[in-house]
Amino acid sequence: MKKLTWAFILLTSLSTIQVSAQKSSEASSSSNIPTGSNFEKTANTELVLKTIKAMEAMDAETYKSYFAPNVVFHDNLDSMNLDQNVGLISLFKSKGITVKLEKVAPIWEYVYEKKSSKTGISHFVLSYQYLNFTKGDKNVRVLISGVDLVKDGKISEEWLSYDTRSLYELLK
Numbered sequence: 811m812k813k814l815t816w817a818f819i820l821l822t823s824l825s826t827i828q829v830s831a832q833k834s835s836e837a838s839s840s841s842n843i844p845t846g847s848n849f850e851k852t853a854n855t856e857l858v859l860k861t862i863k864a865m866e867a868m869d870a871e872t873y874k875s876y877f878a879p880n881v882v883f884h885d886n887l888d889s890m891n892l893d894q895n896v897g898l899i900s901l902f903k904s905k906g907i908t909v910k911l912e913k914v915a916p917i918w919e920y921v922y923e924k925k926s927s928k929t930g931i932s933h934f935v936l937s938y939q940y941l942n943f944t945k946g947d948k949n950v951r952v953l954i955s956g957v958d959l960v961k962d963g964k965i966s967e968e969w970l971s972y973d974t975r976s977l978y979e980l981l982k
Contacts, residue, residue, distance in 0.1 A: 861965065
């Protein structure tokens with residue numbers, strides 16, 4: 811939990827620095843610091859919320875439909891493709907684990923003014939997701955910190971960070 815708190819403080823600090831950098835770059839066109847804008851409710855934040863709801867419903871086909879075919883997932887820096895990620899839904903089902911969304915707060919989209927020359931992406935959705943995983947009488951509350959890159963209405967890359975220890979206990 812301490813790590814997540816520090817991560818939130820870091821993200822908040824970076825956001826503040828970004829706003830300051832944006833103002834500086836407006837004053838000086840020679841700055842190389844990327845600038846952009848934050849939005850609380852967009853089609854892309856709704857897209858991320860839909861993926862969470864599909865996971866909650868254990869609806870693999872709907873879940874898959876929100877991602878680009880070549881999406882890369884980074885769960886705690888463990889990279890996987892779409893089929894491997896969707897396989898987690900089957901694993902949870904087979905172990906009798908249900909998922910319940912408690913809340914998503916905060917969630918916002920950051921849009922850079924210029925697209926990345928490497929990925930062509932300029933839209934990032936950041937979120938904090940509180941999920942309850944239940945198996946029998948055991949319930950585990952997990953806070954997930956997520957960053958989703960969105961291009962052409964699909965998630966093309968996703969980073970999730972969360973404590974896996976308690977989930978492993980449910981999977982036994």
